[in-house]
Amino acid sequence: MDKYSFLNAAHTAYFADLYDQYLQNPDSVEPSWRAFFQGYDFGSESYGMKGEIVAGVSTQIPEHLQKEFQVVKLIDAYRTRGHLFTKTNPVRERRQYTPTLELENFGLSNADMNTVFDAGEILGIGSRTLSDILDHLNNIYCESIGIEYMYIRNPENIKWIQNWLNVNDNHPKFDxxxxxxxxxxxxxxxxxxxxxxxxxxxxxxxxxxxxxxxxxxxxxxxxxxxxxxxxxxxxxxxxxxxxxxxxxxxxxxxxxxxxxxxxxxxxxxxxxxxxxxxxxxxxxxxxxxxxxxxxxxxxxxxxxxxxxxxxxxx
The missing domain is CATH 3.40.50.970 (Thiamin diphosphate (ThDP)-binding fold, Pyr/PP domains)
Known part of the structure; x- marks a missing residue:
């Protein structure tokens, strides 16, 4: 059983309705689904996929597209759990929480660090290498200021916070x-x-x-x-x-x-x-x-x- 077999077992009509809702208003769907569909769109644009949902047909997903999904999951993990790995104690390191944000937990490795991923668009930094995406995520979510916000149920509030984080990378600048x-x-x-x-x-x-x-x-x-x-x-x-x-x-x-x-x-x-x-x-x-x-x-x-x-x- 491959890691995407759960998609074949799911109700295709539900996926179609949810995707239509996302196309009409991306903020109307739950954040993790929005990230999923954003990754799907990136893959469709990059590899010319039609995006048709065919019941009962198993499709081999290109390796690079699979990794695009993995990077989207990595981004979502930083947004959800990054505050657990912040450097808030100058005396000693924080205790280790599991699962960690290590690349191996997302099907990625150091060999992918120089690969360019469209998933960077989600962060507002455009298509960037995995190394750049990681630097951006660590700079925002894992430095001395932690931020926990993905539990918020209002998509507009989440987007507002993310926009502000992208303005200064969560590093306020004072005159x-x-x-x-x-x-x-x-x-x-x-x-x-x-x-x-x-x-x-x-x-x-x-x-x-x-x-x-x-x-x-x-x-x-x-x-x-x-x-x-x-x-x-x-x-x-x-x-x-x-x-x-x-x-x-x-x-x-x-x-x-x-x-x-x-x-x-x-x-x-x-x-x-x-x-x-x-x-x-x-x-x-x-x-x-x-x-x-x-x-x-x-x-x-x-x-x-x-x-x-x-x-x-x-």
Whole structure:
């Protein structure tokens, strides 16, 4: 039994209907089927195949066309599982997941590296050698930024993400001013945690150390959202990193947080109070582009994800 025998056993009318649907609107079919039909079209154009479906007839598929299909499967595997092989830990390599993205798992080998495949069209890079296609895939999906998106059920959303990935190969480029602003927000996060660690030794604070990039990330999300006309930003989060987020994003005074470490600033009989890393905050922010946006981080007890539904209702 060859690897394509499942096609002969399938319902040919179903294939025909699905292919007609793909021809009318490629985004209307499931991503893996879309990739399958794209590979089929490449083969038809390259080798002059009629594309007729004949019941009960077994057709010998040319070797190069078979490999075109294998490259399409390789591309789909990177899009689906590439995030599992990213270089996100500078200290040690990630654990090995199986199946891997090795060529042998897709019926390909190093002997195919200089072969030109039309499947590169799927990536928007045109017909390219397998070596170029692999470099492109590794650059986008297996570097320091992982992206997991193929579970999304809306084809338009998937296409939008893929188009953005192809713009900069998942390697954002920042000008000098943007780099300075990112550094400023990182410094704010690091300095805040260092001060708390020095001043309030041994007190629970659930620091953001090691994850300080959250601060510039939230900052740019809010700036961009306000630029698109968003008037309110509501957020729920866990206790880890909340104090830094309250100060460096939501505008809560560092002095107020320090006083909470020193002791409550209200009478016990008036308020029950709560630990500082459970508290919420609301403020108005004027962005760098002069847009006003209301910020609201909901209070949330540790480890309780019920805040998600609360945020949706605010």
């Amino acid at each position: 000098t001013e943007q780099k300075k602003h990112i550094l400023k927000k990182l410094n704010e996060a690091v300095s805040f945690e260092n001060f708390l660690h020095t001043k309030y030794v041994g007190q629970k604070r659930f620091s953001l150390e090691g994850g300080e990039s959250l601060i510039p990330a939230l900052d740019v999300i809010i700036e961009k959202a306000a630029g698109y006309g968003v008037k309110e930003f509501v957020m729920g989060m866990a206790h880890r990193g909340r104090l830094s987020t309250l100060t460096n994003i939501f505008g809560k005074s560092a002095k107020d947080i320090f006083s909470e470490f020193d002791g409550k600033d209200y009478e016990e009989e008036v308020f029950d109070g709560d630990v500082k890393y459970h508290l919420g905050w609301t403020s108005d922010r004027l962005t760098n582009n002069g847009n006003k946006i209301n910020l609201n981080i909901a209070p949330n007890p540790s480890h309780l994800e019920t805040v998600g539904s609360v945020v949706e209702g605010i």
